[in-house]
Every structure is written in C-alpha cells, then in structure tokens.
Amino acid sequence: MDVKRIPAKKGDYNLQNYEEMCETFSWDDMKRNFTWNETGKVNMAHEAIDRHAQDPNKKNQTALIYSAPNREEKLTFGQLSEQSNKFANVLKKYDVTKGDRVFLFMPRSPEFYVAFFGILKTGAIAGPLFEAFMEQAVRDRLQDSEAKILITTPELLERVPQEDLPALEKIILVGESDAGSARYINYHSEMQTASANFAIEWVDLEDGMLLHYTSGSTGKPKGVYHVHNAMIQHYATGEWVLDLKEDDVYWCTADPGWVTGTSYGIFAPWLHGNTNVVRGGRFSPEDWYGTLDTHNVTVWYTAPTALRMLVSAGEAVVNKFDLSSLRHIMSVGEPLNPEVVTWGLKAFDLRIHDTWWMTETGAQLIVNLPSEEIRPGSMGKPIPGIKATIVDNEGNEIPPNQMGNLAIKEGWPAMMRAVWNNPSKYESYFVNGWYVSGDSAYKDEDGYFWFQGRLDDVINTAGERVGPFEVESKLLEHAAVAEAGVIGKPHPERGEIIKAFITLNDGYEKSDELLEDIRQFVKTGLSAHAAPREMEVRDSIPKTRSGKIMRRLLKSWELGLPTGDTSTLEE
Numbered sequence: 001m002d003v004k005r006i007p008a009k010k011g012d013y014n015l016q017n018y019e020e021m022c023e024t025f026s027w028d029d030m031k032r033n034f035t036w037n038e039t040g041k042v043n044m045a046h047e048a049i050d051r052h053a054q055d056p057n058k059k060n061q062t063a064l065i066y067s068a069p070n071r072e073e074k075l076t077f078g079q080l081s082e083q084s085n086k087f088a089n090v091l092k093k094y095d096v097t098k099g100d101r102v103f104l105f106m107p108r109s110p111e112f113y114v115a116f117f118g119i120l121k122t123g124a125i126a127g128p129l130f131e132a133f134m135e136q137a138v139r140d141r142l143q144d145s146e147a148k149i150l151i152t153t154p155e156l157l158e159r160v161p162q163e164d165l166p167a168l169e170k171i172i173l174v175g176e177s178d179a180g181s182a183r184y185i186n187y188h189s190e191m192q193t194a195s196a197n198f199a200i201e202w203v204d205l206e207d208g209m210l211l212h213y214t215s216g217s218t219g220k221p222k223g224v225y226h227v228h229n230a231m232i233q234h235y236a237t238g239e240w241v242l243d244l245k246e247d248d249v250y251w252c253t254a255d256p257g258w259v260t261g262t263s264y265g266i267f268a269p270w271l272h273g274n275t276n277v278v279r280g281g282r283f284s285p286e287d288w289y290g291t292l293d294t295h296n297v298t299v300w301y302t303a304p305t306a307l308r309m310l311v312s313a314g315e316a317v318v319n320k321f322d323l324s325s326l327r328h329i330m331s332v333g334e335p336l337n338p339e340v341v342t343w344g345l346k347a348f349d350l351r352i353h354d355t356w357w358m359t360e361t362g363a364q365l366i367v368n369l370p371s372e373e374i375r376p377g378s379m380g381k382p383i384p385g386i387k388a389t390i391v392d393n394e395g396n397e398i399p400p401n402q403m404g405n406l407a408i409k410e411g412w413p414a415m416m417r418a419v420w421n422n423p424s425k426y427e428s429y430f431v432n433g434w435y436v437s438g439d440s441a442y443k444d445e446d447g448y449f450w451f452q453g454r455l456d457d458v459i460n461t462a463g464e465r466v467g468p469f470e471v472e473s474k475l476l477e478h479a480a481v482a483e484a485g486v487i488g489k490p491h492p493e494r495g496e497i498i499k500a501f502i503t504l505n506d507g508y509e510k511s512d513e514l515l516e517d518i519r520q521f522v523k524t525g526l527s528a529h530a531a532p533r534e535m536e537v538r539d540s541i542p543k544t545r546s547g548k549i550m551r552r553l554l555k556s557w558e559l560g561l562p563t564g565d566t567s568t569l570e571e
C-alpha cells in the first residue's frame with residue numbers, strides 16, 4: 001500500500017481552525033491559561049503541580065503512574081505537591097537558592113519527579129542527566145554547569161568523579177548506602193523529617209529553569225538553557241498537538257535526561273492536569289504494548305526507532321494486546337518512515353503524527369496536527385505563532401521545493417535563552433533574524449516541510465544525538481589509538497549507527513580483541529549509545545591542512561558517494 005496523503009479523521013480535536021489561527025494567534029493569547037496572568041506569581045512547579053493540588057476536584061487525581069518490572073507506584077497531584085515541598089525544604093537546608101544548578105543522575109522513578117519539582121520550587125535550575133552516562137559524560141556536564149548539588153543513586157555513584165568537581169557541595173543518595181562522606185546526604189532520611197510546607201520561590205518568566213546538555217559537531221556538549229516562560233508553548237502544544245483532554249492517560253516514552261522527556265514527559269501533560277504514565281526499565285515490544293494495554297493509555301508520544309522495532313516484532317505480538325483505548329500517536333527525534341505510518345494505520349487503525357523540534361527549540365515547532373492531512377514522510381507544518389522557512393547560508397529565504405537550512409523566526413516562548421558559559425555559541429545559531437537549525441529540508445508549495453538530513457556532522461543514533469568529537473576524544477584516550485574520525489552510517493532500524501575510523505599507535509596490531517577492547521573503552525567511559533558499532537583500522541585519517549578531520553570524506557568513502565571538493569585535504 002502506497003499512501004501519499006492521509007486525511008484527518010473526523011473528530012473533536014482541540015485545534016479545529018488551524019489556518020485561521022495561523023493568521024490571528026498571538027502568544028499573548030495563551031497567557032490567560034496561567035494563574036500568574038492574574039497573580040503575577042510565576043513558577044513552573046506551581047502551574048504543573050501545586051495548582052492542581054490546590055483544586056479540590058483534582059487533588060486526589062492520579063498525576064503519576066510509575067510502573068517498572070520491579071515496582072508499581074501512583075502519586076496524586078496532592079502527594080506530588082507535598083513530597084516536592086519536602087524535597088525543596090531539604091535543598092533549602094543545604095543552602096540551595098535561586099539560580100543554583102542542581103543535577104539529577106538517576107533512573108526514571110517517582111523520586112526523580114519529586115526531586116525535579118523540588119528543585120524548581122527553590123528557584124534553582126534543574127539539570128537531568130541520562131542514567132546511561134559514564135564518567136566522562138557526567139564529568140563534562142557537572143564541571144561546565146558547576147552544579148552545587150547532585151541527586152543520584154548509590155549504584156551510579158562510582159561514575160561521579162567527585163575529585164574533579166570542586167563546585168559540588170553535596171550528593172543526595174536515593175537508596176540504601178553505607179558509603180560514608182561528609183558530602184553525602186540520604187534522601188529517605190531527610191524526607192522523613194522535612195516539612196511538607198514550603199513557600200515556593202516566585203521567579204520571573206525569564207528566569208532559568210532547566211539545563212539540557214546536547215552535542216554539536218565540535219567541542220564538548222553544550223548546556224542549552226531554558227526559562228520558565230517555555231510553559232506557554234508547552235501548554236499550547238499540549239492542547240493543539242498532543243490534543244490533551246481532561247480524561248486522557250498520556251505516555252511519553254522518552255527519558256527525562258533528554259528534552260522530550262521533560263517538555264513532553266513532564267511539563268505539557270501536567271500543565272494540562274493529565275494522568276502521566278512513566279515506564280521504567282528497558283524497551284521490549286511486549287513490555288511497551290503491555291504498558292499501553294495495562295494503563296489504558298489514550299495519547300502516546302514515542303520515537304521512530306521504537307516504532308521500527310515494533311514493526312519488526314510482527315503482527316503476532318501486537319495482536320496479543322488490547323490497544324483499543326489508544327486514540328492519538330505522535331513521533332519525534334528522527335525521520336519517521338512512510339512505511340511506519342502505513343503500518344500504524346494497520347496495526348492501530350491510527351495515523352502516527354510526526355513532530356519536529358530540537359533541544360534548543362524547547363518545544364514542538366513543525367508538526368502533523370490531528371485535524372490536518374498527513375503526507376507521510378513530511379514533518380508537517382508550523383504550529384500557530386511560529387514562522388518557519390528554508391534559508392540559504394546568508395539567512396535569505398529560498399523558494400518552495402528547494403533544499404536549504406530549516407530556519408525559524410527568532411523569539412518563540414520555549415526557545416533556549418543561552419548556551420551555558422558560551423555566548424558566542426549561542427549567537428552562532430542566529431542569522432539575519434532566523435534561528436538556523438542545521439537540518440536540511442525543503443518546503444512544498446502547500447507549506448509541508450520535508451526533512452533531508454543534517455548539514456553538520458552530528459549523528460542521530462536511535463533518536464539520540466551524538467557529537468562525533470566526543471567519541472573521537474574518548475577513542476584517543478585509548479593507548480592503542482593514534483587518530484580517530486567518527487561518522488553516522490545509515491542503518492535500517494536505528495536511523496544511524498556510529499562508525500569509527502582509527503589509526504593505531506606503533507606496537508599495536510589490529511585484532512578483533514583489540515577492536516572490542518576499544519569499543520568497550522568508549523562504552524564504559526562515555527556511554528553505551530556513543531560506542532561505535534562498527535570500527536575500521538586505517539593507515540591514515542583524512543584531515544584538512546589545519547588538522548580538522550574530514551568526516552564528510554570518510555562518509556562519502558563509506559557510502560561509495562562522490563567525494564566532492566577535497567582541495568583542502570592534507571597531502
């Protein structure tokens with residue numbers, strides 16, 4: 001079946017008048033949905049949690065359904081409000097004040113969400129780290145942000161290089177531990193004695209809320225800085241794109257270490273007062289279908305890699321489950337294959353709605369709305385309030401159907417406000433009034449955007465963004481490696497896999513054992529998702545005369561493509 005266009009099903013969607021809204025909507029119109037519009041008192045934690053806890057009709061509604069292979073737990077809005085108050089008191093006791101960076105490095109768990117809102121209530125900036133990070137990844141982020149407090153588990157503690165982190169004053173351990181140090185605080189014993197009343201820190205809409213580190217093609221990961229004002233867009237997209245209604249049970253499969261797991265795993269659903277499912281543990285088709293079935297999920301936000309794995313798992317698996325509660329599906333993070341959309345029509349009798357955005361953009365920008373026609377392979381159209389286009393290198397708009405750099409008119413609510421400690425990097429995103437994404441795309445004559453690829457060397461493996469420089473740096477730390485160049489290689493299920501080209505130091509012979517040892521070195525030093533799945537030993541790595549690795553050339557060789565301009569290649 002070759003489906004080019006899938007019409008919107010008839011339905012009662014939140015955004016019915018898209019065309020008209022694109023003409024008339026202003027972000028100011030969204031402000032009436034927030035208590036601060038009347039009180040002037042701002043804090044994301046108030047809007048997402050406390051406001052519902054103070055509403056007698058919502059207080060006892062389940063906010064969080066946490067389920068993992070070894071643990072099931074539910075928290076109401078009232079409980080989440082009270083427990084995060086307690087945690088805010090714990091932080092206050094250890095001198096956390098507005099603007100401090102407090103990081104979380106732990107698996108998804110109820111304590112994560114309690115601590116997260118506790119941090120926001122103190123006015124501090126939360127920095128969630130993906131639990132699979134190894135020592136180098138943790139070091140880079142905690143050093144750059146100068147985090148004052150880290151919340152982690154005894155199991156993950158060994159990956160925290162404490163001696164390299166002079167700014168880190170305390171480590172709050174969630175779980176039983178006999179590790180002794182003046183730096184350690186036990187989460188559970190502190191929570192037992194903490195007061196459940198906390199005077200929330202009212203902040204400015206432009207005050208810092210969140211730091212998410214993300215990779216570019218050069219240098220260490222960068223701290224993308226988001227402010228409380230982002231809630232305006234989280235709320236708007238929760239209404240228009242997630243199509244949230246009061247009774248929806250919502251599940252976003254992303255980990256809160258990544259921006260999808262905060263913007264759409266925390267903010268959007270709870271700003272709307274929805275019941276939010278968090279599934280712990282690892283992916284398996286049975287587990288994920290089971291989660292949809294058991295909790296009667298109605299709205300589901302997931303990623304192409306996972307969907308492709310569900311496709312591979314076959315029909316027999318999906319048929320074992322009752323997925324009749326599901327009414328709306330979205331996808332993000334990498335190109336959504338048209339075949340997967342076609343499969344979705346068959347497997348779920350539902351369209352899968354692609355959405356495009358980035359860590360830097362803070363919220364969805366280009367989307368397939370439930371009320372609009374879908375053109376499989378296209379990311380859709382900009383939401384009301386957003387002007388998107390395609391620009392050339394000088395930031396000039398180019399006509400439909402021509403490829404260029406996908407760009408957004410500067411100044412939407414959830415846009416990052418800074419790159420931590422790196423103003424010149426921040427400036428470099430903006431050209432001629434446009435935020436330039438680094439994605440190549442074109443726009444068709446009806447205004448649908450079509451993703452083509454990255455314009456830089458950033459790798460997208462299973463929806464996770466990996467900077468080649470980070471992997472190359474880690475490879476070079478291995479005694480056997482002299483030089484390294486790292487690229488993304490197309491892969492049917494993972495989108496891309498990481499391929500490393502290396503040269504060996506004198507005295508080392510190429511062998512399967514050595515290559516596996518190098519791979520493990522990256523995996524245990526940086527993170528599993530950054531470890532090269534393929535490695536190739538070469539006599540030399542192509543570089544420019546100024547010593548820059550020519551990853552484009554490596555990629556062209558790998559894919560058997562024309563090599564283009566190699567005039568800067570070192571002799």
Ligand code: WT7
Pocket residue numbers: 214259260331332333334335336354355356357358359360379437438439451453454460463464465
């Ligand atoms: C990059 C951003 C915030 C979303 C999660 C990823 C790629 C994102 C799509 C899509 C094709 C996509 C882009 C983008 N990407 N969504 N719908 N179709 N590519 O956030 O880690 O900051 O990565 O992911 O290349 O630049 P991220």
